[in-house]
Amino acid sequence: MKAKPLLRSISVASFVALAAASATAVADSDRAEPHSSSVGVAIDDATITGKVKTKYMQDSRLKHSDVSVTTANGVVTLTGSAPSSEAKNAAAELARSVEGVSSVENDIHAPTVSTPSVGDKVESTTKHAAKKTERVASDSWITTKVKSSLLADSIVKGFNISVKTRHHIVSLSGTVDTQASIDHAADLAKQVKGVESVDTSGLQIGHN
Numbered sequence: 001m002k003a004k005p006l007l008r009s010i011s012v013a014s015f016v017a018l019a020a021a022s023a024t025a026v027a028d029s030d031r032a033e034p035h036s037s038s039v040g041v042a043i044d045d046a047t048i049t050g051k052v053k054t055k056y057m058q059d060s061r062l063k064h065s066d067v068s069v070t071t072a073n074g075v076v077t078l079t080g081s082a083p084s085s086e087a088k089n090a091a092a093e094l095a096r097s098v099e100g101v102s103s104v105e106n107d108i109h110a111p112t113v114s115t116p117s118v119g120d121k122v123e124s125t126t127k128h129a130a131k132k133t134e135r136v137a138s139d140s141w142i143t144t145k146v147k148s149s150l151l152a153d154s155i156v157k158g159f160n161i162s163v164k165t166r167h168h169i170v171s172l173s174g175t176v177d178t179q180a181s182i183d184h185a186a187d188l189a190k191q192v193k194g195v196e197s198v199d200t201s202g203l204q205i206g207h208n
């Protein structure tokens with residue numbers, strides 16, 4: 001008569017142990033990683049990678065690029081180098097267009113083209129203006145030196161010769177007595193430092 005309660009107790013204990021084991025198994029199952037690394041997903045990722053690479057080979061914008069493509073769970077990661085930011089963006093655009101791609105991580109290295117800042121533009125303008133001023137001052141200095149040489153010379157000092165200088169080219173105009181005086185005035189101008197050439201077409205032979 002006492003054996004039955006004992007068997008009932010054992011059965012209850014076994015049930016409790018079995019339930020606890022089942023609960024532990026369920027808990028372990030909940031903590032398991034998602035099946036993202038299954039064979040099916042791996043095949044899909046490999047297919048995506050292949051399609052992306054094929055697009056790259058067919059697109060002229062990526063002709064000089066060296067891009068590596070990896071895919072995990074539909075996320076495409078791009079690494080390597082591209083000749084320009086346009087090529088880098090094109091690589092990401094092509095990858096996104098492949099069916100099955102959920103997102104693209106674009107880690108491609110590409111040179112960046114910097115836009116001149118306002119300060120750089122001002123500096124460039126200032127340098128250009130300074131160079132122009134320097135040239136004008138130099139032309140003015142040449143004109144002064146040529147006039148001084150003509151006025152100090154015994155052969156042509158009596159003639160009214162006008163002198164103009166533009167970009168280091170001296171132009172002489174006025175009236176002299178002979179061709180020899182024209183040639184002599186040109187020689188005097190050429191001796192001034194900075195003079196590149198002398199134009200004597202403005203000098204006429206006649207009576208002063």
